[in-house]
Amino acid sequence: MIKPVAPDSEFTIRELAQEFDVTPRTLRFYEQKGMITPSRRGAARIYSAADRARIELILRGKRVGFALDEIKEILDLEAIDRGGRERLEPAIERFTARIQVLEQQREDVERAIAELQAGLAWMRERLEDRTPSDDVRRRARAFEALAQARLDPWSGAPSAG
Amino acid sequence: MIKPVAPDSEFTIRELAQEFDVTPRTLRFYEQKGMITPSRRGAARIYSAADRARIELILRGKRVGFALDEIKEILDLEAIDRGGRERLEPAIERFTARIQVLEQQREDVERAIAELQAGLAWMRERLEDRTPSDDVRRRARAFEALAQARLDPWSGAPSAG
DNA sequence: TTTGACGTTGACGTTCGCGTAAGTTTGTGA
């Protein structure tokens, strides 16, 4: 799944920053946190294909809501592995827990997509200056419920009557 | 999709805080940002079923990485709607863009799940003190590549040779 | 009436993920 580049490729900080749409500062920051360890040519950083793969994973992790420290833990898998069996078990538990969080999140993402699409349909119908169709209304019911939370206090429905 | 509670239900700040596993401070903060407007009994906040639904959406939005201001925009859909056609079109574009981000994210989440599961399988085999099977190795290839990024600098592979 | 749980409003503190100078060093072409 990692983009195919020659395994002996080398990259400058600027190249990778541009490719992944981050600033050089960001990559130095990740290095400072111990998440990547590019080699040096003099003082200048040289990134390998493996460094590049790590950066990909870091950014992917970020997009799904992991904190950098959590991503670091994932990246340090083999460090855990080499650290003896006592560290393996708690790590396994944390990984398992994270997977559950991610599965919850997958559901959240799909709901969010559905909700935004419902809102979108609603807005598009408004744009065409017609009152929303029954079909759109049905799919946008969540939004209507939410809208009421905003409208009711002003339109006066105090004691549930 | 919103949890079924009687539409005339009322909640205290602590009830909802407990239910959603946030602190009361958090709910007051959302209110201060104009995302929820619970009514008052004296000075105390009373949350309606609709308020509760909004809180659900806020937290769901957070879990998928939306900033509070973005969530507020979603919650203010009908405000946008009532604000005239000029505000509708840019809003539609932002919504569309967000949906694309979410779809990207759905892919990221599934990759992350797969990677964590691969890592998990790897660790479990280590636990049983056998060398990972070929099958696990195949699925964990991404991890191996990442591991090399850490190991190579120490094991000495300086000029790509 | 006092206790104690629960609630309120400020206001300042904290963590995360970088941004942004400021000043220095390094490498490359004219």
Add this chain to the structure above:
DNA sequence: TCACAAACTTACGCGAACGTCAACGTCAAA
């Protein structure tokens, strides 16, 4: 050799999303 861009280190700053007091009000039970 000079100039200039690009990279480097150091360090302070910032916005988001709350946490954490402090100081006070309120209401039911003892």
